[in-house]
Amino acid sequence: MRKGLLFLFVFVLLLVGPTAVRYLRFYDLNPIERAVPPPYDPANIGAVPTPASAEFVDKPAVGEGLILLDMAHENNFTADDTAYLDGRLAARGFEMLPYKGGDLSLALRTVTAFIVITPLSEYTLEETLAVTRFVEQGGRLLLVGDPTRFSVTFDEEDFFAPATVAADPIPLNSLANQFDIVFNGDYLYNTVENEGNFRNIILRKEGFSEDRLVDGLQKLAFYSAHSLQVGPSGNSLITADADTWSSATDRPGGLTLAAISHQGQALALGDIHFLIQPYSTVFDNSEFIARIADFLTEPVGRLLTLGDFPYVYRRPVNLVYTGSPDLGPDAFDEIIALQDAFRRVDRDLSLAAESVDDEDVLFLGLYNQAGDVAEILASAGISLTIDPPILTAAELAEVDLEADEAAVEDSGGMETAVRLIQSDLGSIQMSGTALILLNEDAGQRRVIVLAASGQGLGNSVNRLLNLIPLNADYALSDCLLQDNLALCPSNVPGEPVEAELISSGEPPGPPMEEGPLPLEEGDLGGFDPGADFVLQGSISVGQTVTGTLAEGESHAWIFTEGSATVDIYLWGEELDGVLSVFGPENELLFTADNGVTGDEEQLLAIEIPDAQPYAIVVRDFFGNNSSYSLTVLTSTGSE
Amino acid sequence: MAEDRSPERSPLRLILALIFLVLAPLAAGLYAAPRAVPQPQVGVARLSYDIFSQTTFDLTEQLAYARQDPAIKAVVLIINSPGGSAAYSEELYLDVLNTRGEMPVVATIDLLAASGAYYMAAAADEIYAKPTSAVGSIGVIASLPGAVFIEEELLTTGPYKAFGGTRDGSVRQIERAKLAFLEAVRNGRNGRLLADDDFLSRAEIFTGVQALELGLIDGLISNEEAIQRAAELAGIANYEVVELYPLAFAGAEQPAFFQYEPPPIDSQKLWAAPTNLPPGMYYRYVELPSNR
Numbered sequence: 015m016r017k018g019l020l021f022l023f024v025f026v027l028l029l030v031g032p033t034a035v036r037y038l039r040f041y042d043l044n045p046i047e048r049a050v051p052p053p054y055d056p057a058n059i060g061a062v063p064t065p066a067s068a069e070f071v072d073k074p075a076v077g078e079g080l081i082l083l084d085m086a087h088e089n090n091f092t093a094d095d096t097a098y099l100d101g102r103l104a105a106r107g108f109e110m111l112p113y114k115g116g117d118l119s120l121a122l123r124t125v126t127a128f129i130v131i132t133p134l135s136e137y138t139l140e141e142t143l144a145v146t147r148f149v150e151q152g153g154r155l156l157l158v159g160d161p162t163r164f165s166v167t168f169d170e171e172d173f174f175a176p177a178t179v180a181a182d183p184i185p186l187n188s189l190a191n192q193f194d195i196v197f198n199g200d201y202l203y204n205t206v207e208n209e210g211n212f213r214n215i216i217l218r219k220e221g222f223s224e225d226r227l228v229d230g231l232q233k234l235a236f237y238s239a240h241s242l243q244v245g246p247s248g249n250s251l252i253t254a255d256a257d258t259w260s261s262a263t264d265r266p267g268g269l270t271l272a273a274i275s276h277q278g279q280a281l282a283l284g285d286i287h288f289l290i291q292p293y294s295t296v297f298d299n300s301e302f303i304a305r306i307a308d309f310l311t312e313p314v315g316r317l318l319t320l321g322d323f324p325y326v327y328r329r330p331v332n333l334v335y336t337g338s339p340d341l342g343p344d345a346f347d348e349i350i351a352l353q354d355a356f357r358r359v360d361r362d363l364s365l366a367a368e369s370v371d372d373e374d375v376l377f378l379g380l381y382n383q384a385g386d387v388a389e390i391l392a393s394a395g396i397s398l399t400i401d402p403p404i405l406t407a408a409e410l411a412e413v414d415l416e417a418d419e420a421a422v423e424d425s426g427g428m429e430t431a432v433r434l435i436q437s438d439l440g441s442i443q444m445s446g447t448a449l450i451l452l453n454e455d456a457g458q459r460r461v462i463v464l465a466a467s468g469q470g471l472g473n474s475v476n477r478l479l480n481l482i483p484l485n486a487d488y489a490l491s492d493c494l495l496q497d498n499l500a501l502c503p504s505n506v507p508g509e510p511v512e513a514e515l516i517s518s519g520e521p522p523g524p525p526m527e528e529g530p531l532p533l534e535e536g537d538l539g540g541f542d543p544g545a546d547f548v549l550q551g552s553i554s555v556g557q558t559v560t561g562t563l564a565e566g567e568s569h570a571w572i573f574t575e576g577s578a579t580v581d582i583y584l585w586g587e588e589l590d591g592v593l594s595v596f597g598p599e600n601e602l603l604f605t606a607d608n609g610v611t612g613d614e615e616q617l618l619a620i621e622i623p624d625a626q627p628y629a630i631v632v633r634d635f636f637g638n639n640s641s642y643s644l645t646v647l648t649s650t651g652s653e
Numbered sequence: 654m655a656e657d658r659s660p661e662r663s664p665l666r667l668i669l670a671l672i673f674l675v676l677a678p679l680a681a682g683l684y685a686a687p688r689a690v691p692q693p694q695v696g697v698a699r700l701s702y703d704i705f706s707q708t709t710f711d712l713t714e715q716l717a718y719a720r721q722d723p724a725i726k727a728v729v730l731i732i733n734s735p736g737g738s739a740a741y742s743e744e745l746y747l748d749v750l751n752t753r754g755e756m757p758v759v760a761t762i763d764l765l766a767a768s769g770a771y772y773m774a775a776a777a778d779e780i781y782a783k784p785t786s787a788v789g790s791i792g793v794i795a796s797l798p799g800a801v802f803i804e805e806e807l808l809t810t811g812p813y814k815a816f817g818g819t820r821d822g823s824v825r826q827i828e829r830a831k832l833a834f835l836e837a838v839r840n841g842r843n844g845r846l847l848a849d850d851d852f853l854s855r856a857e858i859f860t861g862v863q864a865l866e867l868g869l870i871d872g873l874i875s876n877e878e879a880i881q882r883a884a885e886l887a888g889i890a891n892y893e894v895v896e897l898y899p900l901a902f903a904g905a906e907q908p909a910f911f912q913y914e915p916p917p918i919d920s921q922k923l924w925a926a927p928t929n930l931p932p933g934m935y936y937r938y939v940e941l942p943s944n945r
Contacts, residue, residue, distance in 0.1 A: 025678045028674075028675060029679075029682040031679075031682055032679070032682040032683045033686040033689045036690040037690045040693050041693070051750070056743075058836075061825065061829060062826075062832075205851040257851075
């Protein structure tokens with residue numbers, strides 16, 4: 015029995031032994047105990063909450079005005095981005111006007127505020143100065159940056175060249191630095207508490223400064239923002255909490271997201287997204303935006319200068335001729351042109367015998383008939399000296415013959431005669447000089463335009479007309495300008511100091527803009543249109559004509575009012591214009607083809623030496639069918 | 654005549670007894686031993702380049718093979734990946750977690766385990782890297798839906814049928830995915846994480862040394878040492894190291910006897926930003942141009 019058990023034991027040992035040996039060879043009998051991870055259940059992760067909107071109802075005071083929106087510096091935003099702010103401005107009776115180029119200082123004349131959003135191209139020194147001056151004179155400035163608004167360009171010719179990135183801080187800083195504010199080229203983030211994403215910064219009242227823009231607000235959210243540096247003459251408006259970091263420094267705390275200049279005229283914001291729906295309604299964002307709209311639209315009594323004509327006017331304007339002259343058709347042309355130009359910029363101008371206290375006024379007249387405005391001139395330190403006096407025809411008729419002769423000799427320009435304008439600018443001869451003065455008294459704004467002769471006055475009115483369009487070139491550049499007084503060349507050679515304004519000419523017909531004058535016999539002189547041009551008629555100084563080019567067609571307009579120095583303008587919405595002037599012998603004298611479709615072509619300060627027929631030729635660069643308008647004005651001398 | 658009943662054993666009986674009592678059980682034991690206790694193996698699987706449908710399928714097949722093969726006692730994941738699709742990364746995470754329930758899984762990072770790749774690694778028992786391996790980028794990247802509109806000739810039965818959802822809603826979904834990512838990492842690391850969620854949310858890429866300081870990995874060792882560590886965790890010695898890919902796909906692509914050579918890693922391809930990425934949510938590291 016015992017032997018049997020022994021045999022069985024050996025049997026089992028031999029059977030299992032190899033397995034046991036193998037197990038012992040391969041496996042540790044005391045293995046490391048592995049940690050068991052807790053059960054993973056991603057469904058337990060809570061939803062990220064949608065923030066509440068404050069129940070804010072905007073109840074604005076309704077006014078009226080324009081706000082300029084910069085769109086000339088590769089500004090990286092869309093109409094949708096500004097729609098909410100635009101709505102808040104519209105509720106206040108204000109309209110956003112796009113600025114797409116041209117002289118910024120002129121474009122700023124008509125507005126109460128200037129908005130700059132994410133520009134990617136830099137401002138010129140002139141533009142920076144224009145904006146600074148605008149703010150110093152009481153205009154409001156809103157600068158908006160955003161770290162997500164950049165552009166990347168690649169060098170198509172150099173495949174290996176690194177991409178060029180254009181971002182907004184540098185262009186913005188050329189303006190913001192004037193007010194001791196600097197946009198940093200960073201973005202802010204907060205991974206501790208945010209509005210759905212690390213770059214959506216929650217801002218609490220603890221970080222708001224004491225300013226009416228943020229007083230009483232509890233919580234805002236900015237959706238990707240630059241930080242701002244604020245110098246001693248700027249004020250931080252909104253500061254983020256200690257858990258908000260800057261990507262530039264990787265340091266937290268004390269980061270400013272909105273700042274305002276010391277005088278409260280320039281507001282800088284590091285984010286655009288909070289202005290855009292749906293983010294504009296998160297927390298107190300909508301109320302903050304309404305306050306920004308208030309900031310941009312509240313009446314601030316902006317200091318306006320002569321260069322701001324006609325936007326210096328805030329009320330209906332009376333056009334008053336000094337000396338109450340009898341007005342003829344020439345004057346009607348002036349009045350109609352001024353009324354039309356005023357109407358285009360939403361100002362009313364009506365002819366009146368005298369100014370009315372509760373309306374603004376534009377005085378036109380000759381030096382010799384400036385008695386009506388002598389007091390105003392005196393208050394501006396200007397006196398007019400005409401010695402001996404120049405008698406009008408009616409005055410002459412009242413004196414005896416001897417006295418007449420003496421007076422006539424005097425008015426004929428005795429060498430001892432004095433005809434001077436005396437002002438802070440010194441004593442200047444009336445002959446050849448036009449005076450333009452802006453004056454304000456008891457809320458009435460007055461512009462006075464005086465010249466020595468009727469022609470000089472007409473040229474000065476043309477100068478004012480050239481100032482009126484929103485995209486006008488600066489028409490006072492050749493004037494002696496100080497404060498609100500301009501002394502300008504009247505562009506009348508050997509200008510006499512006339513006794514009275516005599517307007518004459520044909521009885522007034524339809525407005526000159528309505529159509530071209532027919533060509534008369536001899537008008538063409540030696541000019542031969544041949545098959546190249548289609549003759550349209552004649553064109554005069556001060557006239558605007560319109561036409562429609564058929565495919566491949568060129569239109570010729572005959573000008574016979576030389577000698578003259580004129581500016582010629584050609585524009586058509588779908589026209590890529592080519593503007594040329596041909597001489598009496600069909601020779602090409604001048605040509606302009608600088609713009610693209612929709613741009614205005616200009617030939618400025620063109621000298622037409624004589625009264626022979628000159629052809630102003632209009633065509634489309636691509637020979638397309640398109641409409642155009644062509645204007646000839648007396649040159650203001652700017653080239 | 655009387656029968657001889659002496660106790661003398663006949664040689665035949667002795668031979669039979671030897672065969673029956675010694676040789677037979679020994680032979681049976683020797684035969685059965687490798688079958689009962691096969692030589693343990695450490696399976697090596699590799700995640701190279703982007704995580705998308707194909708890489709996910711390859712890896713999950715290898716892990717499934719490891720789970721069903723009794724010889725494979727541990728798995729080592731060698732990672733060179735910038736991550737990829739969020740859903741596929743999660744699939745790998747869950748599959749690794751499942752495998753970890755049956756055997757030790759050790760992840761070892763060569764060049765890069767970013768975002769979804771680290772997400773997957775977090776499910777392993779232990780993670781190792783080299784001192785300058787790139788580790789981390791814990792976060793989500795996704796494009797937002799465009800502006801919604803409706804068309805006259807295209808009818809949908811819901812306002813977001815053609816867009817998927819609102820932009821704002823997408824922001825919150827993405828944030829929630831990030832929170833789930835962090836939770837998965839914290840879950841997988843099981844108390845070893847030394848950095849807080851706010852810091853990890855920055856989605857930085859760390860070197861191996863930094864990652865060790867932050868508790869994102871367990872050590873700085875070679876792949877060979879990682880295999881030894883997997884064997885230690887599995888409690889095995891004298892093990893064999895096998896590539897799982899040819900075992901899982903033998904017959905499908907190449908004969909099993911063929912010596913499998915894992916393809917070398919192309920660094921340029923590894924770090925390259927993806928092109929034509931379809932809309933969706935990604936756990937992927939995307940390096941933007943250097944002058945940004």
